Amino acid sequence: WRLSTQGEVQLRFAWKPSGESHQELQQRADTSGWLGGISSMFGGRVDQKRLQERGRLRVHLKDGKGLLAADLNGKADPYVKVGIDGREQASKVVKRSLEPDWNETLEFEGVLEEFLSAPLTLRVFDKDTFTRDDPMGDARVNLDRLRDEDSLDFVEAL
Template structure:
């Protein structure tokens, strides 16, 4: 199976907001991000339902159509870790902006706005923002599913490993 490496996706897992309580009065949350066979996780924040991780995870993306799943767990010492919700990260709107090959926009320009819908896990409007030539960021607040409450704030950034070939591969 010959899969050409397309790029790296940096996911900055910023913080959790109002996460579910899974222990007596709090939780020890951490986040697991999976895409295909890749599985990365943040550090555990003890006794906090509003944790500040600020951890950077990097996925190798060979197929941008593979779902990226974010799952929050409560770390338990003597039993299996408890799930605290999950969300999918939709990178397609972001990658559309990256492939536009934009030039010399003022830093901070919103290239695209994505609204929350039934088709995504967004809790609020998300913007793809131009930082500088070849660099855009997207901040997202993801509403967790399969749990009574909780959100996770993340930021994504694409690093194209073959910038000279990116146009050729789309033709």
Template sequence: TLKITLFFFVVVVFLKQQEAAADLALEMSEPAEPAGQIQFSLEFDIYSSVLTLKIIQAKGLPAKDVTGTSDPYVRICLLPDRKHKLETKVKHRTLNPRWNETFYFEGYPLAKLQKSILYLHVFDYDRFSRDDPIGDVYLPLSQVDFTKKPCLWKCIRAAEDTK
């Protein structure tokens, strides 16, 4: 009976891991109704272990302000490390912002980088209240071919409406 109990325990743990992996894959898939698109490029210097991310632009963002526009900016993070959050500048009154801002992640050897997920969270800046989330993008860096210095357009998954 100990073998049977151990077998069922292993099966339950395996199924829970599969369920968690399926949930994460769903979060990272292309959304059915995107909240616009974002363009960015990635470059990795294997010798200095530096990832260079350039946030180029976004298009088709939803209006979050009463004026029919948004004041978008992007918060950037490499998961699972949530320590270093970087942000672009706020672009006022636009649904098609152009940032052209470059960010550097130092001390990421290729093995660590391939276990990381690039997380881009787009917000609408509000001066007197909490910023409104517009949506986000998850990109597992294990899926990126850094030899090609990719420039990507990704659909933004709309944020859950919190109002």
């Protein structure tokens, strides 16, 4: 339902592990540890361990640029809905702006592998008081680079 292809949203993703993996929490009593240590010395489980880490995916919405006017006053009241892994959160609304500065961080808790299994969705809306909010654009972001990196910067075109 893409309403426009004009404008962009700047954002940063950061992965903050909580220290224990999903697998470690489930199998703590059953693991002797020495086989896993040998395997990771040879590079066998390092990636898999990272993928199973529990933690927080932080989505920092920096700003928007070049958004199209959605209101009669030639402006918009934009906000962003961020969705991943079946969950969705919304940013604050920036009133009367086509260049919103959200500077807001949304957090999602879970296992890294689950966040990498499907793209993150960004949906930008114009907030309306008496009618349904107007869609202004959307984007899908593949987070696969978080497999090896702790943070990523993106500029996503709508």
